[in-house]
Amino acid sequence: MSLIAPWRPRTADIPTQPGVYRFLDEKGTVVYVGKAKNLRNRVTSYFVSPERLIDRTRRMVQTARSIDWTVVQTERAALQLEYAWIKQYQPEFNIRFRDDKSYPYLVVTVSDDIPRVFLSRRKDIKGAKYFGPFANSWALKDTLSTLLRAFPVRSCTQSVYRRAKRQARPCLLGDIGKCAAPCVDRVSPEEHKALALGLAAFMDGKDDRVLDTLRYDMIQAAERLDFEKAAKLRDRIDAIETIMVKNTMVLDEAVDADIFGIATDDLHAAAYVFRVRGGRIRQARGWVLDGEEPLSEAELIETLLRDGFDDSFPPARVVALPRLPESHGVWQERLGQVRQEQGERGGVEIRVAKRGDLASLAETVRINARQTLQSFLSKRSTDVVARSAALAELGEALGLPEAPLRIECFDVSHLGGENPVAAMVVFEDGIPRKDHYRKFALDAPQDDTAGIYEVVSRRLRRLQEGSVEAAGEQDGPRQKSGFAYPPGLLVIDGGQPQVNAAKRALDDSGMDIAVCGLAKRLEEVWLPGRDFPVILPRSSEALFLLQRVRDEAHRAAISYQRSTRKRSLKSELVDIPGVGEAMANALLKTFGSVAQVRTADVETLQKVPGVGKKLAQTIFTSLHG
Incomplete structure (x- = not known):
């Protein structure tokens, strides 16, 4: 740093x-x-x-x-x-863009009787459609030259157009086919305007005929071995694709909208907003929505409508939300009144952005809301003061003599009772200690409580063995394994039954270590032998720490279970005579799972590369007993 x-x-x-x-x-x-x-x-x-x-x-x-x-x-x-x-x-340390010089726009005067297309660095023509700004003037000029071959719209100035009309002779662009020459009536004004509208549609991303034509011409040139022309056509395609990326940051100047997005996890939510005024994003802001209780999506939407505006930015004419509020009309009327009280004209329309530029912006806002939430959770988990407060609060809530500096959490995972496994994750000083994580293959326990009893018993046994080894060392201390460090707290992913199972394992081992469980549904903290859970405040740092520990154990157990599932599926195929690792992979790649392989008949099995009629019959017979 x-x-x-x-x-x-x-x-x-x-x-x-x-x-x-x-x-x-x-x-x-x-x-x-x-x-x-x-x-x-x-x-x-x-x-x-x-x-x-x-x-x-x-x-x-x-x-x-x-x-x-x-x-x-x-x-x-x-x-x-x-x-x-x-x-x-106007930032102090920026050089580009601060003066009057700006990037160019492509302009199509679609409202004129004889529209014109040209490049401009200003935006003061009424009734014209603007596209841009663009970073590369040379690429824009080259692409415009190419576009005029497919859309021969006039690009000359008004004086040149009047002179050509007066002399009844087109300019060079008309002679080489890059202008339809409405000045000498080669096309009617209506036909020429249709060309201009087609060019504008292409620039809007609604017509890709030009690119298709250029790609076809490039392929034809390459087949004729005219590689120089093919290279030029390739460069023109690249230039078009460079500037034709959909523009969602610069909208029509009439656009006036507030676009909100939301991201949530089990207990936290974050919001983000783009405030678009005059077609430009004037503010982009994210914040965390926090409260005493988890909020539903409908409640989050109403929170945005109630608190998402201030004096600097009154409600826009359009408010785009992830979903409509329940009292849709009431909120529109209320925000309209706020808008008028702050001197703005017109009402407010609340809607969901489903298509067009607003929908693209809404997706970008949603991405930023998720980023805001992730940043908040990351900062909270790495804050030294917050971690210390969480450990102290957790020790006090559970009645421990001191803060649990080492926490071990256990979770059991299986698929319909098959392939039962468990994982142990370790947090020291509120930070994951991944080199001390451990994975366990279980001996087919009857249920989750039996699995918890087994994995906790095995962990305690290793802890006792480590203590004995340490006591008998003659040649000085050796490097300790992760099992050799005693935990200050055992956390179980589950409720009262799972916690009681862990407590039985502790009693049977004769060890006295604090244990608790965190139930997913209501985020309740259970202690062994208690009829009622400990309820931590939703904003509690201790609860946040327990959630991180529990979620990490759940992730580790699921990942391990999935890896053993893949190995067991493959081993079922490898056990078939004549099927090796490569053939098992080919079968799983073709059918997706052993269950799908089992449903295939002999003829279908033969379609797998390397599977002949005899092997297909062997596979079919083996999988069907």
Whole structure:
């Protein structure tokens, strides 16, 4: 970690998707905006040794006190958002985009009687459709030249058009087929306008005839061994694809919307919002929705509608949500009143974005909501103060003499009673100790309680054996295994029956170790021999720690069970005479499972590569007894 940036985010918390990041100073002022194809790679590059940074970047990092980011779906969308935010915030350390010079747009004057297509860096023509901005002017010009071959819309200025009309002679573009020449009536105004609308539709991503034509011409050129022409056509295809990525960051200037997204786990929820004004994302913000009790999706939606607006951003004309609220009309009326009280005209429409640019933005917002939730959970689990508070609170809630610095959690997993396994995970000081994790293959227990009794008994036996070995060492201490360290608390994934089973194992071993269980349904903490559970507050750091420990044990047990399931399925096939590892893999790849292999007849089995009639009959007979 760089000494000049103690606020640096954890690398694991930074997403690897494309996005835009913002450095902020101690007052919350944006001092730098940047984009990245991979946010993690780009953001971490700022936190190297200061002497490796150029002077301007080093001063920027020294000035900043925090960083946030917004995930988008494409690098193209990241460029659009970066452009908009640099124009909006005017960051001190940004150079590009701050002056009047900006990236070009492709303009189609669809409202004119004789539409025109051209490039412009300004957006002040009424009735025109704008596409962009685009990063590469040369790529845009080259692609426009190609598009005019399929959509020969006039691109000349008004003075050139009037002169050609007066002289009854088209310009060079008309002669080479890149203009339909409406100036000399080669096409009617209606036909020419249809061409312009077709070009606009292509730019909207609704017509891919140009790319199909170019790909066909490229293949034909290659077959004629005209590789130079094929290469040029390939470059034109690449140029078109470069600028034709769907633009969801720059919308029509009339778009005025608040787009909300939600991400949840069992006990926590996070929200994210894009506030679009005049077709630009003016704010992107995420926050955690926390309360005393878990909220349903309907309650979360109403929370967004109640608390998701402030004086700086009154409700937009359109509010897009993951689902409609139950009192749909009432909320529309209430938000409309708030909008009018803050001097805005028009009402509010609440809807779910199902198609078009708003739907694409809604998906991006949902991704950012999930990222906000993951960052919150990660920061909470790595906060030293929070971990210490969690351990102290847990010890107090369970009546322990001291905080349990080493916690071991057990979970049993099986598939319909088959392949029973168990896993033990270890947390020390609230952090996973993965080198001490252990996996157990169980001896076909009758139920989960018997499985818990078996795995806890085996763990305690290894602990006792380790103690005896340590006491008998003559040549100094040896490296201890994970089994040799005594836990301060055993946690069981389950309720009262499972906890009582673990307690029986402790009693039978003669060891006195605290044990509790965490039941999934209501997140209740059970102690052995108690008729009622311990209820920890939903916002409790102790409950959060127990959940992490329980969920990690569940994940480890499920992963181990799945791996043994695959081995057992394959072994069932390998036991058939004439079927080896490679053939078993081929059968599973073809049919998906042993059950599907069992349903196949001899003729179907023969279709597997390497399976002849005799082997197919052997496989069929073996699987059917």
